[in-house]
Amino acid sequence: MSPLSRRELLVRSLQLAPVLVVPGVLGACSDDDKKGSSATSTKGATQVLVGFGTGNAPEQVPPQTELAKKFEQANAGTSVDFLRIPDTDEAQRKFGVLLASGDAPDVILPTGLFGISLYLDQDVWLDLSTLMDNSGVSLDLFEPGVHDAARAVNYFGAESTKVVGLPAGIFSHAVAYNKDLFAKAGVAEPPHEWDTPDWDYDKLVEVASALTLDDKGRTPKQPGFDASRIVQFGLGHWDTGIMTLGHGGKVYEPGAEKLSLDSPEYIAGTQAGADLVNVHHVLASDELAAGVAAGADDPQLAAWKSGKVAMIDMCACDLLSFGVDNAFAWDVAAWPRGPKRLISHLNVDFGTVVSRSRNQAQAFELLRFLLTEPENGRTLSTKAYGAMSPLKSESGKFVDELQGRFPDVDLEVFVKALPHSANEQEVWYPAFTEIGDMGGRFLDSVRQGKSTAAEQLPKYQEAAQKKFDDWFTTHKLPTA
Amino acid sequence: MARRRLAASGREALAAYGLVSPWVIGFVGLTVGPMIASMVLSLTDYGLVNPDAARWVGGANYREALTGDPLVWQSLKVTAYYVVLAVVFELVVGLALAVLLNVGLRGVGILRTVYYLPAVVSGVAVSLLWLLIFQPSSGLANAVLGLFGFDGVGWVYSTTWVIPAFVLMSVWGVGRAAFIYLAILQRIPTNLYEAAAVDGLGSFGRFLRITLPLATPAIFLNLVLAVIGKFQIFTEGFVISKGGPGASSLFFVLYLYRVAFRYFRVGYASALAWILFAVLLALTATAFRTSRHWVYYEGERQ
Numbered sequence: 070m071s072p073l074s075r076r077e078l079l080v081r082s083l084q085l086a087p088v089l090v091v092p093g094v095l096g097a098c099s100d101d102d103k104k105g106s107s108a109t110s111t112k113g114a115t116q117v118l119v120g121f122g123t124g125n126a127p128e129q130v131p132p133q134t135e136l137a138k139k140f141e142q143a144n145a146g147t148s149v150d151f152l153r154i155p156d157t158d159e160a161q162r163k164f165g166v167l168l169a170s171g172d173a174p175d176v177i178l179p180t181g182l183f184g185i186s187l188y189l190d191q192d193v194w195l196d197l198s199t200l201m202d203n204s205g206v207s208l209d210l211f212e213p214g215v216h217d218a219a220r221a222v223n224y225f226g227a228e229s230t231k232v233v234g235l236p237a238g239i240f241s242h243a244v245a246y247n248k249d250l251f252a253k254a255g256v257a258e259p260p261h262e263w264d265t266p267d268w269d270y271d272k273l274v275e276v277a278s279a280l281t282l283d284d285k286g287r288t289p290k291q292p293g294f295d296a297s298r299i300v301q302f303g304l305g306h307w308d309t310g311i312m313t314l315g316h317g318g319k320v321y322e323p324g325a326e327k328l329s330l331d332s333p334e335y336i337a338g339t340q341a342g343a344d345l346v347n348v349h350h351v352l353a354s355d356e357l358a359a360g361v362a363a364g365a366d367d368p369q370l371a372a373w374k375s376g377k378v379a380m381i382d383m384c385a386c387d388l389l390s391f392g393v394d395n396a397f398a399w400d401v402a403a404w405p406r407g408p409k410r411l412i413s414h415l416n417v418d419f420g421t422v423v424s425r426s427r428n429q430a431q432a433f434e435l436l437r438f439l440l441t442e443p444e445n446g447r448t449l450s451t452k453a454y455g456a457m458s459p460l461k462s463e464s465g466k467f468v469d470e471l472q473g474r475f476p477d478v479d480l481e482v483f484v485k486a487l488p489h490s491a492n493e494q495e496v497w498y499p500a501f502t503e504i505g506d507m508g509g510r511f512l513d514s515v516r517q518g519k520s521t522a523a524e525q526l527p528k529y530q531e532a533a534q535k536k537f538d539d540w541f542t543t544h545k546l547p548t549a
Numbered sequence: 550m551a552r553r554r555l556a557a558s559g560r561e562a563l564a565a566y567g568l569v570s571p572w573v574i575g576f577v578g579l580t581v582g583p584m585i586a587s588m589v590l591s592l593t594d595y596g597l598v599n600p601d602a603a604r605w606v607g608g609a610n611y612r613e614a615l616t617g618d619p620l621v622w623q624s625l626k627v628t629a630y631y632v633v634l635a636v637v638f639e640l641v642v643g644l645a646l647a648v649l650l651n652v653g654l655r656g657v658g659i660l661r662t663v664y665y666l667p668a669v670v671s672g673v674a675v676s677l678l679w680l681l682i683f684q685p686s687s688g689l690a691n692a693v694l695g696l697f698g699f700d701g702v703g704w705v706y707s708t709t710w711v712i713p714a715f716v717l718m719s720v721w722g723v724g725r726a727a728f729i730y731l732a733i734l735q736r737i738p739t740n741l742y743e744a745a746a747v748d749g750l751g752s753f754g755r756f757l758r759i760t761l762p763l764a765t766p767a768i769f770l771n772l773v774l775a776v777i778g779k780f781q782i783f784t785e786g787f788v789i790s791k792g793g794p795g796a797s798s799l800f801f802v803l804y805l806y807r808v809a810f811r812y813f814r815v816g817y818a819s820a821l822a823w824i825l826f827a828v829l830l831a832l833t834a835t836a837f838r839t840s841r842h843w844v845y846y847e848g849e850r851q
Contacts, residue, residue, distance in 0.1 A: 355706075510795045511795070
């Protein structure tokens, strides 16, 4: 066989090209055909994104899967596909990309109010009111306290009939504490009753200080304490943001034309939170928590589970992650009172339908099935999420459902938290996402002790106010 | 006869065009097309969720980026700081590594493979690995500093150290630059070194007078590639620091991504992309303009 000349190689390659190209083209076409037929055969498929908050811990998955199967059995020809993204930031990023690619999931379940607020002025959420009317579902099925959030009244206005999500769970917060560490230090456990006299932020620091130890066993109040060698923290996984509210600070008053990030109350509260790390040395920041429990994906969870953190802020949604498989005794107590308010965080979760869903009716039917039918709603909220059911008919069943799982934990503390809880940190205001994102620019240096809240918050206010004002140049409130 | 030759060369040209056509189609469809689209989008307020509501806004996005958005300047500043350090680092360490790999030692082939391996490892996996190395309390970086009696630093948790941490990370990919250097080092005739040795030049002198001048084409190529590549740093910031603490590692492409996929402002993000393109074009053009003064091409008339 004679070797091919360069010219022959080129000519034969060209002759061969159609042979290679045609199957490729056909393949591409048949791929499209497959996509088409796939879309047809999965006409009843509903994709549920789980990742905007709770719902992905191993213990939380089986109840969701069982309910999905139940839905599929009750609705022949349908299927429920879960898209699980355990990291919230990552889930939000992925959601953005999926929206952009025209491949948006049908349902986000659950999403907190924060997740709803992130996208509220982008028309991401489907108004469910028509579908609700058609299927006889009313918000009256749910506790009145969650109605405003479901209707996004900060954005649509109090008179609007729009509904952006069906309530899926109510999560209050409490202080979870490691009983063994308290006993070892001889420190009295925090009170379980809310609004107990003297249980305030100052007392919290005092208790946390007695439970913080360096590698020589010294507490921050003792001479020679080495803050760079802390091996046990009084506080971890802490909500310093809620302490700002406890000092009377607020980001925004609905209807106001100015933000109030530079108010004396907001400054005092922000500084108090930072001082827990940098002045009192009692709180494990993420960086410090990583030091006591190296190599973990979630350093705060790992630090708590390692038994080296005495107290954490525990959302009821953390019960099935922070609350299981602990090698120490633990319980929950009330949040301490701030100088201006007794307040703990309230999370309300919803199920939403994405406006770009290609299967909106089916997606809503899934939400209706999961969230309004009492047994399903209770199973999902309590067994899957660790939440109190927002359904009126199921109120008060939270403790009964979970007490068997946590026999030594005073779960009533979560129930009694409700009158002292608020979710005002998560309520939408103009330029919510961008103003929230820019916070780190100003506040990280305060959290690291390199600057003060008094120095940074006026700058934050100025930059945030500009974004706030700019929002009105490109958007209009639906009420306007 | 002439006609047959012409016909033959025509067929050959046709065959050549046919063979390059997949690339041309890909280039036009996947590069030029999106570039034109992004140029048009940059003149609109195109949003990701409601594209039908897009309006023509002319140069408003560019005006906002250059005069009304402090994060654009912050992200450019952060990126430029990183690029300057990382490019110098890559050029110097890459050349040093190439010189070492050019020595005819036994097993150097294995070493060359080993040094190139990081270039083909997933950026996300590498980022997670470095995150462990830079853990302030338990990471390897501070442990090494401790061995020499230095206090540890906050690395990716510190506004001061986050960029130097990323620069140190960039050493991971230096194998690619080293291989470009190596290719040119291996072409330097050994008789030049022999002649220099006869003239009494030491090894450093030979490096300075022979290796370095003859390696300038590779230095130039690596410089241009590194500036373009480093300006587009994304994965490390995305995975490790998410732009923080504060905005101290908010790289330009990370900010662009955030604008597009978190705020859904695709029009504005497109304008940012074109601003980055203009910056890179200017820097590359400057590099080419200055190259005639310091790059020596063998055989080129001086």
